[in-house]
Amino acid sequence: MVLAKRIGQIKPSPTLAIDTKCKALAAQGVDIVNFGIGEPDFDTPDNIRQAAIQAIREGFTRYTAVGGIPDLKEAIIQKFKADNNLDYRPEEIVVSCGGKHSLYNLFQVLFERGDEVMVPAPYWVSYPPMLLLAEAVPVIVATPEDNGFKLTPERLRECLTPRTKGLILNSPSNPTGSVYTRQELEALAEVILEHHLFVISDDIYEKILFDGQEFVSLAQLDPELKARTFVLNGVSKTYAMTGWRIGYMAGLETVIKAVTKIQSQSTSNPNSIAQKAAVEALRGPQDSVAAMVQEFAWRRDDILSRLAQLPGVSCMRPGGAFYVFPNFSQYYKYLQPGPEESFSDVLANYLLEEAHVAVVAGSGFGEDNCLRFSYATSRERIATGVERLRQALEKLGG
Ligand SMILES: Cc1ncc(COP(=O)(O)O)c(C=O)c1O
Structure with a gap:
Protein backbone atom coordinates (compact mmCIF):
# COMPACT_ATOMS: atom_id res chain seq x y z
CA MET A 1 0.00 0.00 0.00
CA VAL A 2 1.52 3.33 -1.03
CA LEU A 3 0.66 6.09 1.41
CA ALA A 4 0.63 9.80 0.64
CA LYS A 5 4.11 11.34 0.79
CA ARG A 6 3.18 13.79 3.53
CA ILE A 7 2.70 11.04 6.09
CA GLY A 8 6.21 9.74 5.48
CA GLN A 9 7.59 13.07 6.68
CA ILE A 10 6.45 12.62 10.26
CA LYS A 11 6.93 10.13 13.08
CA PRO A 12 4.40 9.25 15.80
CA SER A 13 4.56 11.52 18.86
CA PRO A 14 7.45 10.18 21.00
CA THR A 15 5.65 11.14 24.20
CA LEU A 16 2.63 9.06 23.25
CA ALA A 17 4.92 6.26 21.99
CA ILE A 18 6.66 5.96 25.36
CA ASP A 19 3.29 5.88 27.07
CA THR A 20 2.16 3.03 24.81
CA LYS A 21 5.37 1.11 25.63
CA CYS A 22 4.81 1.66 29.37
CA LYS A 23 1.23 0.46 29.19
CA ALA A 24 2.34 -2.68 27.33
CA LEU A 25 5.02 -3.44 29.97
CA ALA A 26 2.60 -2.70 32.81
CA ALA A 27 0.11 -5.13 31.22
CA GLN A 28 2.84 -7.82 31.50
CA GLY A 29 3.06 -7.08 35.21
CA VAL A 30 6.24 -4.96 35.09
CA ASP A 31 6.30 -2.19 37.70
CA ILE A 32 7.18 0.94 35.71
CA VAL A 33 7.88 4.34 37.24
CA ASN A 34 6.38 6.55 34.59
CA PHE A 35 8.05 9.96 34.18
CA GLY A 36 6.98 9.94 30.55
CA ILE A 37 3.45 11.14 30.73
CA GLY A 38 2.58 14.78 29.95
CA GLU A 39 -0.59 15.03 31.99
CA PRO A 40 -1.47 15.90 35.58
CA ASP A 41 -1.93 12.84 37.79
CA PHE A 42 -4.89 14.52 39.53
CA ASP A 43 -8.52 13.79 38.82
CA THR A 44 -10.68 16.37 37.10
CA PRO A 45 -12.22 18.40 39.97
CA ASP A 46 -15.64 17.22 41.03
CA GLY A 284 -16.18 27.75 38.87
CA PRO A 285 -13.95 27.72 41.99
CA GLN A 286 -10.23 27.78 41.20
CA ASP A 287 -8.91 26.36 44.49
CA SER A 288 -8.09 22.96 42.95
CA VAL A 289 -5.68 24.72 40.56
CA ALA A 290 -3.84 26.37 43.45
CA ALA A 291 -3.63 23.05 45.32
CA MET A 292 -2.27 21.26 42.25
CA VAL A 293 0.34 23.95 41.59
CA GLN A 294 1.45 23.84 45.22
CA GLU A 295 1.97 20.08 44.99
CA PHE A 296 3.86 20.42 41.69
CA ALA A 297 6.14 23.04 43.27
CA TRP A 298 6.99 20.62 46.09
CA ARG A 299 7.71 17.82 43.64
CA ARG A 300 9.85 20.07 41.45
CA ASP A 301 12.08 20.87 44.43
CA ASP A 302 12.16 17.25 45.45
CA ILE A 303 13.08 15.82 42.06
CA LEU A 304 15.70 18.56 41.52
CA SER A 305 17.42 17.75 44.79
CA ARG A 306 17.37 14.02 44.00
CA LEU A 307 18.72 14.52 40.47
CA ALA A 308 21.44 16.80 41.84
CA GLN A 309 22.82 13.80 43.74
CA LEU A 310 23.34 11.76 40.55
CA PRO A 311 26.95 12.04 39.45
CA GLY A 312 27.39 13.83 36.11
CA VAL A 313 23.76 14.96 35.82
CA SER A 314 22.94 18.67 35.72
CA CYS A 315 19.52 20.27 35.60
CA MET A 316 18.17 23.76 35.11
CA ARG A 317 15.62 24.89 37.71
CA PRO A 318 12.28 25.21 35.89
CA GLY A 319 9.88 28.02 36.76
CA GLY A 320 6.72 26.32 35.55
CA ALA A 321 4.92 23.36 33.90
CA PHE A 322 5.55 19.92 35.43
CA TYR A 323 8.74 18.85 33.69
CA VAL A 324 12.45 18.82 34.36
CA PHE A 325 14.94 18.46 31.52
CA PRO A 326 18.23 17.26 32.98
CA ASN A 327 21.43 16.89 30.96
CA PHE A 328 22.79 13.31 30.86
CA SER A 329 25.43 13.79 28.17
CA GLN A 330 28.22 12.77 30.58
CA TYR A 331 26.94 9.22 30.21
CA TYR A 332 26.96 9.20 26.42
CA LYS A 333 30.54 7.93 26.28
CA TYR A 334 29.19 4.57 27.48
CA LEU A 335 26.57 4.32 24.71
CA GLN A 336 26.71 3.24 21.10
CA PRO A 337 23.72 4.46 19.10
CA GLY A 338 22.78 2.60 15.92
CA PRO A 339 22.56 4.42 12.57
CA GLU A 340 19.01 5.71 13.10
CA GLU A 341 19.36 6.32 16.83
CA SER A 342 20.45 9.23 18.95
CA PHE A 343 22.19 9.07 22.34
CA SER A 344 19.13 10.14 24.28
CA ASP A 345 17.02 7.45 22.57
CA VAL A 346 19.51 4.77 23.58
CA LEU A 347 19.72 6.05 27.15
CA ALA A 348 15.92 6.33 27.52
CA ASN A 349 15.55 2.75 26.22
CA TYR A 350 18.28 1.50 28.56
CA LEU A 351 16.56 3.16 31.55
CA LEU A 352 13.22 1.66 30.61
CA GLU A 353 14.62 -1.83 30.19
CA GLU A 354 17.20 -1.83 32.99
CA ALA A 355 15.53 0.36 35.64
CA HIS A 356 11.90 0.18 34.53
CA VAL A 357 11.84 3.97 34.55
CA ALA A 358 10.13 5.72 31.64
CA VAL A 359 11.46 9.10 30.50
CA VAL A 360 11.27 10.75 27.10
CA ALA A 361 14.44 11.12 25.01
CA GLY A 362 15.49 14.72 24.39
CA SER A 363 15.92 13.97 20.67
CA GLY A 364 12.17 14.39 20.13
CA PHE A 365 12.39 17.87 21.65
CA GLY A 366 15.41 18.91 19.58
CA GLU A 367 17.98 18.58 22.39
CA ASP A 368 19.79 15.26 22.44
CA ASN A 369 21.82 15.98 25.60
CA CYS A 370 18.75 15.82 27.84
CA LEU A 371 15.92 13.55 28.94
CA ARG A 372 12.48 14.84 29.85
CA PHE A 373 10.97 13.84 33.17
CA SER A 374 7.36 14.62 33.96
CA TYR A 375 6.92 14.77 37.72
CA ALA A 376 3.16 14.40 37.42
CA THR A 377 3.46 11.29 39.54
CA SER A 378 3.35 10.72 43.31
CA ARG A 379 6.08 11.79 45.75
CA GLU A 380 6.78 8.15 46.54
CA ARG A 381 7.15 7.19 42.86
CA ILE A 382 9.56 10.09 42.30
CA ALA A 383 11.79 8.80 45.11
CA THR A 384 11.64 5.22 43.79
CA GLY A 385 12.22 6.27 40.20
CA VAL A 386 15.30 8.38 40.84
CA GLU A 387 16.81 5.69 43.09
CA ARG A 388 16.34 3.10 40.32
CA LEU A 389 17.92 5.55 37.92
CA ARG A 390 20.95 5.97 40.19
CA GLN A 391 21.52 2.23 40.25
CA ALA A 392 21.13 1.86 36.48
CA LEU A 393 23.54 4.73 35.80
CA GLU A 394 26.06 3.24 38.19
CA LYS A 395 25.88 -0.01 36.25
CA LEU A 396 26.43 1.88 33.04
CA GLY A 397 29.77 3.10 34.32
CA GLY A 398 29.03 6.37 36.06
C1 LIG B 1 3.26 22.79 24.90
C2 LIG B 1 1.97 22.13 24.65
N1 LIG B 1 1.08 22.75 23.86
C3 LIG B 1 -0.12 22.22 23.58
C4 LIG B 1 -0.49 20.99 24.11
C5 LIG B 1 -1.83 20.46 23.72
O1 LIG B 1 -2.61 20.01 24.74
P1 LIG B 1 -4.13 19.58 24.49
O2 LIG B 1 -4.24 19.15 23.07
O3 LIG B 1 -4.40 18.48 25.45
O4 LIG B 1 -4.96 20.80 24.77
C6 LIG B 1 0.41 20.29 24.92
C7 LIG B 1 0.09 18.94 25.45
O5 LIG B 1 0.92 18.14 25.77
C8 LIG B 1 1.66 20.89 25.22
O6 LIG B 1 2.55 20.29 26.02
Whole structure:
Protein backbone atom coordinates (compact mmCIF):
# COMPACT_ATOMS: atom_id res chain seq x y z
CA MET A 1 0.00 0.00 0.00
CA VAL A 2 1.52 3.33 -1.03
CA LEU A 3 0.66 6.09 1.41
CA ALA A 4 0.63 9.80 0.64
CA LYS A 5 4.11 11.34 0.79
CA ARG A 6 3.18 13.79 3.53
CA ILE A 7 2.70 11.04 6.09
CA GLY A 8 6.21 9.74 5.48
CA GLN A 9 7.59 13.07 6.68
CA ILE A 10 6.45 12.62 10.26
CA LYS A 11 6.93 10.13 13.08
CA PRO A 12 4.40 9.25 15.80
CA SER A 13 4.56 11.52 18.86
CA PRO A 14 7.45 10.18 21.00
CA THR A 15 5.65 11.14 24.20
CA LEU A 16 2.63 9.06 23.25
CA ALA A 17 4.92 6.26 21.99
CA ILE A 18 6.66 5.96 25.36
CA ASP A 19 3.29 5.88 27.07
CA THR A 20 2.16 3.03 24.81
CA LYS A 21 5.37 1.11 25.63
CA CYS A 22 4.81 1.66 29.37
CA LYS A 23 1.23 0.46 29.19
CA ALA A 24 2.34 -2.68 27.33
CA LEU A 25 5.02 -3.44 29.97
CA ALA A 26 2.60 -2.70 32.81
CA ALA A 27 0.11 -5.13 31.22
CA GLN A 28 2.84 -7.82 31.50
CA GLY A 29 3.06 -7.08 35.21
CA VAL A 30 6.24 -4.96 35.09
CA ASP A 31 6.30 -2.19 37.70
CA ILE A 32 7.18 0.94 35.71
CA VAL A 33 7.88 4.34 37.24
CA ASN A 34 6.38 6.55 34.59
CA PHE A 35 8.05 9.96 34.18
CA GLY A 36 6.98 9.94 30.55
CA ILE A 37 3.45 11.14 30.73
CA GLY A 38 2.58 14.78 29.95
CA GLU A 39 -0.59 15.03 31.99
CA PRO A 40 -1.47 15.90 35.58
CA ASP A 41 -1.93 12.84 37.79
CA PHE A 42 -4.89 14.52 39.53
CA ASP A 43 -8.52 13.79 38.82
CA THR A 44 -10.68 16.37 37.10
CA PRO A 45 -12.22 18.40 39.97
CA ASP A 46 -15.64 17.22 41.03
CA ASN A 47 -17.53 20.43 40.21
CA ILE A 48 -16.37 20.06 36.59
CA ARG A 49 -17.41 16.42 36.41
CA GLN A 50 -20.80 17.32 37.88
CA ALA A 51 -21.29 19.96 35.17
CA ALA A 52 -20.74 17.25 32.54
CA ILE A 53 -23.22 14.91 34.26
CA GLN A 54 -25.72 17.75 34.37
CA ALA A 55 -25.20 18.40 30.64
CA ILE A 56 -25.98 14.75 29.87
CA ARG A 57 -29.06 14.80 32.13
CA GLU A 58 -30.30 17.92 30.34
CA GLY A 59 -29.79 16.24 26.98
CA PHE A 60 -27.03 18.59 25.84
CA THR A 61 -25.85 15.88 23.50
CA ARG A 62 -26.30 17.27 20.00
CA TYR A 63 -24.10 19.11 17.51
CA THR A 64 -23.20 22.58 18.72
CA ALA A 65 -21.81 25.65 16.97
CA VAL A 66 -18.65 24.47 15.18
CA GLY A 67 -16.29 26.93 16.89
CA GLY A 68 -17.73 26.48 20.39
CA ILE A 69 -20.94 27.29 22.28
CA PRO A 70 -21.54 31.00 23.03
CA ASP A 71 -21.41 30.39 26.77
CA LEU A 72 -17.93 28.85 26.57
CA LYS A 73 -16.66 31.58 24.26
CA GLU A 74 -17.97 34.12 26.80
CA ALA A 75 -16.18 32.32 29.65
CA ILE A 76 -12.96 32.31 27.59
CA ILE A 77 -13.31 36.02 26.84
CA GLN A 78 -13.74 36.70 30.57
CA LYS A 79 -10.69 34.56 31.33
CA PHE A 80 -8.53 36.51 28.88
CA LYS A 81 -9.73 39.80 30.38
CA ALA A 82 -9.27 38.76 34.01
CA ASP A 83 -5.95 36.93 33.66
CA ASN A 84 -4.21 38.69 30.80
CA ASN A 85 -6.06 42.01 30.40
CA LEU A 86 -6.75 41.04 26.79
CA ASP A 87 -9.99 42.02 25.04
CA TYR A 88 -11.43 39.65 22.46
CA ARG A 89 -14.80 39.38 20.70
CA PRO A 90 -16.53 36.00 20.20
CA GLU A 91 -15.52 36.09 16.50
CA GLU A 92 -11.89 36.13 17.61
CA ILE A 93 -12.17 32.89 19.61
CA VAL A 94 -12.35 29.28 18.45
CA VAL A 95 -12.79 26.20 20.62
CA SER A 96 -11.26 22.98 19.29
CA CYS A 97 -10.84 19.31 20.24
CA GLY A 98 -7.79 20.11 22.39
CA GLY A 99 -5.13 22.74 22.00
CA LYS A 100 -3.31 20.44 19.60
CA HIS A 101 -6.25 20.62 17.24
CA SER A 102 -6.37 24.44 17.34
CA LEU A 103 -2.66 24.55 16.49
CA TYR A 104 -2.93 22.04 13.67
CA ASN A 105 -5.76 24.00 12.09
CA LEU A 106 -3.97 27.32 12.60
CA PHE A 107 -0.87 26.08 10.78
CA GLN A 108 -3.04 24.88 7.89
CA VAL A 109 -4.58 28.34 7.65
CA LEU A 110 -1.49 30.53 8.15
CA PHE A 111 1.32 28.79 6.32
CA GLU A 112 2.02 27.75 2.77
CA ARG A 113 4.63 25.57 1.09
CA GLY A 114 8.09 26.94 1.86
CA ASP A 115 7.08 29.39 4.59
CA GLU A 116 9.67 29.30 7.35
CA VAL A 117 8.52 29.14 10.94
CA MET A 118 10.99 29.53 13.79
CA VAL A 119 10.80 26.87 16.42
CA PRO A 120 13.09 27.56 19.38
CA ALA A 121 14.63 24.30 20.64
CA PRO A 122 14.01 22.51 22.92
CA TYR A 123 10.45 22.54 21.58
CA TRP A 124 7.25 20.64 22.20
CA VAL A 125 7.41 17.50 20.04
CA SER A 126 4.35 18.27 17.92
CA TYR A 127 5.31 21.67 16.46
CA PRO A 128 7.66 20.48 13.68
CA PRO A 129 5.43 17.62 12.43
CA MET A 130 2.37 19.86 12.41
CA LEU A 131 4.29 22.46 10.42
CA LEU A 132 5.49 19.80 7.98
CA LEU A 133 1.90 18.66 7.47
CA ALA A 134 1.13 22.27 6.49
CA GLU A 135 4.09 22.10 4.04
CA ALA A 136 5.86 24.83 6.03
CA VAL A 137 9.54 24.61 6.96
CA PRO A 138 10.25 24.33 10.68
CA VAL A 139 13.45 26.28 11.32
CA ILE A 140 14.90 24.86 14.52
CA VAL A 141 16.63 27.59 16.52
CA ALA A 142 18.91 26.16 19.20
CA THR A 143 18.85 28.11 22.47
CA PRO A 144 21.62 27.83 25.05
CA GLU A 145 21.09 25.89 28.28
CA ASP A 146 22.89 28.61 30.24
CA ASN A 147 20.18 31.07 29.16
CA GLY A 148 17.49 28.73 30.53
CA PHE A 149 16.92 27.44 26.98
CA LYS A 150 15.27 30.73 26.06
CA LEU A 151 15.33 32.55 22.74
CA THR A 152 17.15 35.88 22.65
CA PRO A 153 16.55 38.69 20.12
CA GLU A 154 20.10 38.11 18.80
CA ARG A 155 19.41 34.43 18.07
CA LEU A 156 16.07 35.36 16.48
CA ARG A 157 17.73 37.93 14.21
CA GLU A 158 20.47 35.49 13.19
CA CYS A 159 17.92 32.97 11.92
CA LEU A 160 15.60 35.34 10.05
CA THR A 161 15.36 35.01 6.28
CA PRO A 162 13.03 36.69 3.77
CA ARG A 163 10.84 33.55 3.99
CA THR A 164 10.37 33.71 7.77
CA LYS A 165 6.68 34.05 8.46
CA GLY A 166 6.17 32.92 12.01
CA LEU A 167 7.61 32.16 15.41
CA ILE A 168 6.41 29.77 18.08
CA LEU A 169 6.79 30.72 21.73
CA ASN A 170 5.86 28.43 24.59
CA SER A 171 6.09 29.69 28.16
CA PRO A 172 6.13 27.94 30.59
CA SER A 173 7.83 25.50 28.27
CA ASN A 174 7.36 21.85 27.60
CA PRO A 175 9.97 20.28 27.96
CA THR A 176 12.20 22.70 29.90
CA GLY A 177 9.75 24.46 32.24
CA SER A 178 11.43 27.78 31.33
CA VAL A 179 9.38 30.93 31.76
CA TYR A 180 9.93 34.14 29.80
CA THR A 181 9.93 37.35 31.81
CA ARG A 182 8.18 40.51 30.63
CA GLN A 183 11.56 42.09 29.76
CA GLU A 184 12.62 39.07 27.71
CA LEU A 185 9.36 39.15 25.75
CA GLU A 186 9.66 42.90 25.20
CA ALA A 187 13.12 42.41 23.73
CA LEU A 188 11.77 39.74 21.35
CA ALA A 189 8.75 41.90 20.51
CA GLU A 190 10.95 44.53 18.86
CA VAL A 191 12.28 42.01 16.33
CA ILE A 192 8.85 40.45 15.81
CA LEU A 193 7.29 43.81 14.93
CA GLU A 194 10.23 44.91 12.80
CA HIS A 195 9.92 41.77 10.67
CA HIS A 196 6.11 41.48 10.71
CA LEU A 197 6.17 37.92 12.03
CA PHE A 198 3.12 35.99 13.13
CA VAL A 199 3.55 34.56 16.60
CA ILE A 200 1.99 31.48 18.06
CA SER A 201 1.99 31.98 21.81
CA ASP A 202 1.37 28.59 23.39
CA ASP A 203 0.21 29.52 26.89
CA ILE A 204 -1.18 26.10 27.82
CA TYR A 205 0.94 25.92 31.04
CA GLU A 206 0.06 29.50 32.02
CA LYS A 207 -1.29 28.57 35.44
CA ILE A 208 1.40 26.08 36.39
CA LEU A 209 3.89 28.66 37.55
CA PHE A 210 6.07 28.67 40.70
CA ASP A 211 7.87 31.05 43.03
CA GLY A 212 5.27 33.84 42.73
CA GLN A 213 6.26 34.64 39.15
CA GLU A 214 4.08 36.81 36.93
CA PHE A 215 2.71 35.21 33.78
CA VAL A 216 3.02 37.41 30.70
CA SER A 217 1.65 36.55 27.29
CA LEU A 218 3.26 38.27 24.32
CA ALA A 219 -0.14 39.54 23.12
CA GLN A 220 -0.47 41.65 26.27
CA LEU A 221 2.53 43.82 25.50
CA ASP A 222 1.26 45.96 22.66
CA PRO A 223 -1.91 46.20 20.50
CA GLU A 224 0.10 45.81 17.29
CA LEU A 225 1.64 42.67 18.71
CA LYS A 226 -1.77 41.37 19.76
CA ALA A 227 -2.90 41.64 16.13
CA ARG A 228 0.02 39.41 15.06
CA THR A 229 -0.28 36.88 17.89
CA PHE A 230 -2.41 33.77 18.16
CA VAL A 231 -2.85 32.79 21.77
CA LEU A 232 -3.27 29.08 22.38
CA ASN A 233 -4.66 27.79 25.64
CA GLY A 234 -6.91 25.03 26.96
CA VAL A 235 -8.26 23.21 29.97
CA SER A 236 -6.16 20.00 29.70
CA LYS A 237 -3.29 20.93 32.01
CA THR A 238 -4.81 23.55 34.31
CA TYR A 239 -7.89 21.52 35.25
CA ALA A 240 -6.52 17.98 34.78
CA MET A 241 -8.85 17.55 31.79
CA THR A 242 -6.55 15.95 29.22
CA GLY A 243 -9.10 13.35 28.14
CA TRP A 244 -11.93 15.81 27.64
CA ARG A 245 -10.24 17.38 24.60
CA ILE A 246 -11.06 21.06 24.89
CA GLY A 247 -8.56 23.70 23.75
CA TYR A 248 -9.06 27.21 22.46
CA MET A 249 -7.33 29.95 20.56
CA ALA A 250 -7.73 33.70 20.19
CA GLY A 251 -6.56 35.97 17.40
CA LEU A 252 -7.39 37.83 14.23
CA GLU A 253 -11.02 37.32 13.18
CA THR A 254 -10.23 36.33 9.56
CA VAL A 255 -7.86 33.61 10.71
CA ILE A 256 -10.19 32.32 13.42
CA LYS A 257 -12.99 32.19 10.85
CA ALA A 258 -10.79 30.12 8.54
CA VAL A 259 -9.83 27.76 11.41
CA THR A 260 -13.54 27.34 12.13
CA LYS A 261 -14.14 26.58 8.44
CA ILE A 262 -11.62 23.70 8.63
CA GLN A 263 -13.42 22.38 11.71
CA SER A 264 -16.74 22.63 9.88
CA GLN A 265 -15.35 20.30 7.19
CA SER A 266 -13.42 17.95 9.45
CA THR A 267 -14.29 17.44 13.09
CA SER A 268 -17.37 19.68 13.48
CA ASN A 269 -17.81 20.97 17.04
CA PRO A 270 -15.76 19.83 20.02
CA ASN A 271 -17.65 17.45 22.31
CA SER A 272 -20.83 19.16 23.57
CA ILE A 273 -20.60 17.73 27.11
CA ALA A 274 -16.92 18.60 27.48
CA GLN A 275 -17.72 22.17 26.42
CA LYS A 276 -20.20 22.50 29.30
CA ALA A 277 -17.58 21.06 31.64
CA ALA A 278 -15.04 23.61 30.36
CA VAL A 279 -17.46 26.46 31.17
CA GLU A 280 -17.55 25.23 34.76
CA ALA A 281 -13.75 24.84 34.79
CA LEU A 282 -13.24 28.46 33.76
CA ARG A 283 -16.07 30.00 35.81
CA GLY A 284 -16.18 27.75 38.87
CA PRO A 285 -13.95 27.72 41.99
CA GLN A 286 -10.23 27.78 41.20
CA ASP A 287 -8.91 26.36 44.49
CA SER A 288 -8.09 22.96 42.95
CA VAL A 289 -5.68 24.72 40.56
CA ALA A 290 -3.84 26.37 43.45
CA ALA A 291 -3.63 23.05 45.32
CA MET A 292 -2.27 21.26 42.25
CA VAL A 293 0.34 23.95 41.59
CA GLN A 294 1.45 23.84 45.22
CA GLU A 295 1.97 20.08 44.99
CA PHE A 296 3.86 20.42 41.69
CA ALA A 297 6.14 23.04 43.27
CA TRP A 298 6.99 20.62 46.09
CA ARG A 299 7.71 17.82 43.64
CA ARG A 300 9.85 20.07 41.45
CA ASP A 301 12.08 20.87 44.43
CA ASP A 302 12.16 17.25 45.45
CA ILE A 303 13.08 15.82 42.06
CA LEU A 304 15.70 18.56 41.52
CA SER A 305 17.42 17.75 44.79
CA ARG A 306 17.37 14.02 44.00
CA LEU A 307 18.72 14.52 40.47
CA ALA A 308 21.44 16.80 41.84
CA GLN A 309 22.82 13.80 43.74
CA LEU A 310 23.34 11.76 40.55
CA PRO A 311 26.95 12.04 39.45
CA GLY A 312 27.39 13.83 36.11
CA VAL A 313 23.76 14.96 35.82
CA SER A 314 22.94 18.67 35.72
CA CYS A 315 19.52 20.27 35.60
CA MET A 316 18.17 23.76 35.11
CA ARG A 317 15.62 24.89 37.71
CA PRO A 318 12.28 25.21 35.89
CA GLY A 319 9.88 28.02 36.76
CA GLY A 320 6.72 26.32 35.55
CA ALA A 321 4.92 23.36 33.90
CA PHE A 322 5.55 19.92 35.43
CA TYR A 323 8.74 18.85 33.69
CA VAL A 324 12.45 18.82 34.36
CA PHE A 325 14.94 18.46 31.52
CA PRO A 326 18.23 17.26 32.98
CA ASN A 327 21.43 16.89 30.96
CA PHE A 328 22.79 13.31 30.86
CA SER A 329 25.43 13.79 28.17
CA GLN A 330 28.22 12.77 30.58
CA TYR A 331 26.94 9.22 30.21
CA TYR A 332 26.96 9.20 26.42
CA LYS A 333 30.54 7.93 26.28
CA TYR A 334 29.19 4.57 27.48
CA LEU A 335 26.57 4.32 24.71
CA GLN A 336 26.71 3.24 21.10
CA PRO A 337 23.72 4.46 19.10
CA GLY A 338 22.78 2.60 15.92
CA PRO A 339 22.56 4.42 12.57
CA GLU A 340 19.01 5.71 13.10
CA GLU A 341 19.36 6.32 16.83
CA SER A 342 20.45 9.23 18.95
CA PHE A 343 22.19 9.07 22.34
CA SER A 344 19.13 10.14 24.28
CA ASP A 345 17.02 7.45 22.57
CA VAL A 346 19.51 4.77 23.58
CA LEU A 347 19.72 6.05 27.15
CA ALA A 348 15.92 6.33 27.52
CA ASN A 349 15.55 2.75 26.22
CA TYR A 350 18.28 1.50 28.56
CA LEU A 351 16.56 3.16 31.55
CA LEU A 352 13.22 1.66 30.61
CA GLU A 353 14.62 -1.83 30.19
CA GLU A 354 17.20 -1.83 32.99
CA ALA A 355 15.53 0.36 35.64
CA HIS A 356 11.90 0.18 34.53
CA VAL A 357 11.84 3.97 34.55
CA ALA A 358 10.13 5.72 31.64
CA VAL A 359 11.46 9.10 30.50
CA VAL A 360 11.27 10.75 27.10
CA ALA A 361 14.44 11.12 25.01
CA GLY A 362 15.49 14.72 24.39
CA SER A 363 15.92 13.97 20.67
CA GLY A 364 12.17 14.39 20.13
CA PHE A 365 12.39 17.87 21.65
CA GLY A 366 15.41 18.91 19.58
CA GLU A 367 17.98 18.58 22.39
CA ASP A 368 19.79 15.26 22.44
CA ASN A 369 21.82 15.98 25.60
CA CYS A 370 18.75 15.82 27.84
CA LEU A 371 15.92 13.55 28.94
CA ARG A 372 12.48 14.84 29.85
CA PHE A 373 10.97 13.84 33.17
CA SER A 374 7.36 14.62 33.96
CA TYR A 375 6.92 14.77 37.72
CA ALA A 376 3.16 14.40 37.42
CA THR A 377 3.46 11.29 39.54
CA SER A 378 3.35 10.72 43.31
CA ARG A 379 6.08 11.79 45.75
CA GLU A 380 6.78 8.15 46.54
CA ARG A 381 7.15 7.19 42.86
CA ILE A 382 9.56 10.09 42.30
CA ALA A 383 11.79 8.80 45.11
CA THR A 384 11.64 5.22 43.79
CA GLY A 385 12.22 6.27 40.20
CA VAL A 386 15.30 8.38 40.84
CA GLU A 387 16.81 5.69 43.09
CA ARG A 388 16.34 3.10 40.32
CA LEU A 389 17.92 5.55 37.92
CA ARG A 390 20.95 5.97 40.19
CA GLN A 391 21.52 2.23 40.25
CA ALA A 392 21.13 1.86 36.48
CA LEU A 393 23.54 4.73 35.80
CA GLU A 394 26.06 3.24 38.19
CA LYS A 395 25.88 -0.01 36.25
CA LEU A 396 26.43 1.88 33.04
CA GLY A 397 29.77 3.10 34.32
CA GLY A 398 29.03 6.37 36.06
C1 LIG B 1 3.26 22.79 24.90
C2 LIG B 1 1.97 22.13 24.65
N1 LIG B 1 1.08 22.75 23.86
C3 LIG B 1 -0.12 22.22 23.58
C4 LIG B 1 -0.49 20.99 24.11
C5 LIG B 1 -1.83 20.46 23.72
O1 LIG B 1 -2.61 20.01 24.74
P1 LIG B 1 -4.13 19.58 24.49
O2 LIG B 1 -4.24 19.15 23.07
O3 LIG B 1 -4.40 18.48 25.45
O4 LIG B 1 -4.96 20.80 24.77
C6 LIG B 1 0.41 20.29 24.92
C7 LIG B 1 0.09 18.94 25.45
O5 LIG B 1 0.92 18.14 25.77
C8 LIG B 1 1.66 20.89 25.22
O6 LIG B 1 2.55 20.29 26.02
